[in-house]
Amino acid sequence: MSTWIQTCSGEQFYPFEPYRNEFRIEDIAHALGNICRFGGHTRAFYSVAQHSVLVSENVLPEYARWGLLHDAAEAFFGDMPTPIKAVLPDYYAAERQTLMLIADHFGVCPDAETALAVKMVDRLVFRDEVFALMTPVHPELTRQMRDMGVGGCGLGLRIEPLPPEQAAALFMDRYRQLWPEAG
Template sequence: MGEQRRGDWMQTATGLAFWPMDPRPSEVKIEDIAHALSNLCRYAGHCREFYSVAQHSVLVSRNVPKEFRLWGLLHDASEAYLVDVPRPVKPFIGGYKEAEESVERAVAEAFGLTWPIPVEVKRVDSAILADEAAQIMASPPRDWCLPEPRLGISIDPWSPQTAKRKFLKAFHDLNLS
């Protein structure tokens, strides 16, 4: 029998075993992250058309200072293993925040990023909500009460295949510069 791990494992897109409740940096693979995030729709699928977490991540990466671009690209990487839970729901799922942080830490270590996620990335992640709300969502029934003004970027949703390709290209470009 193998080493005892916390929780159960899931199979990733590349065929690896990953324990979301006991993540290890050595088990975090960019190909799995890109594949999963490109197939995962933002806003629990309530967009007017498919808009992936991978595309959102690429856009965040493009709008943070250069030194934070890799974190911008990977700020939602935990969702490749835990799914994209809408912000209003997260506080009510017991243990989710701890699982999310555990996977985020494994991602940070796997790609040589400092912990925690920089505030500049979190600010842009919050600001892009205003652009997304205006461009990919139906007219709101009430004010979203967003913490940041719009970035002013244009969002043209990509297919999952395009999102995966652009996510991986952004990753490789950042690692070559």
């Protein structure tokens, strides 16, 4: 069995040997544009790329880079629903290690304050996404959102799902805004 996967640019990615990897933002944008949030259980296709842009646009400017990249490892691991990920500690550890290497590669060092600020906005965006894309919303999910601190309201975002190619392009546009030095 192969210990690597091929990215859309033709590069090899080693999920359990992450130090061997080179990270290309184009691979990340393309993959996140093709990965549906919520394990695909939405009324319309809605990508992790679009979600990441929304988080990035709704945090304070100093947190925007981490906001864009906070789910970047999902480009290589997929968007596994949290309850499943919670019982797979090796998977979670590999994904987390890859995420930190991606952050380092792109010059982002998410300290505790940054991580907390982005996580709160991530949860608020999550709430808006749930009510826009998953109606009817199960009462237990509503209770869980309340427990996360986002029961009353989200950010009031209007969620208009984009096709994968447009979501990936939106992600790349946001990347260029936040990393103008990258050219």
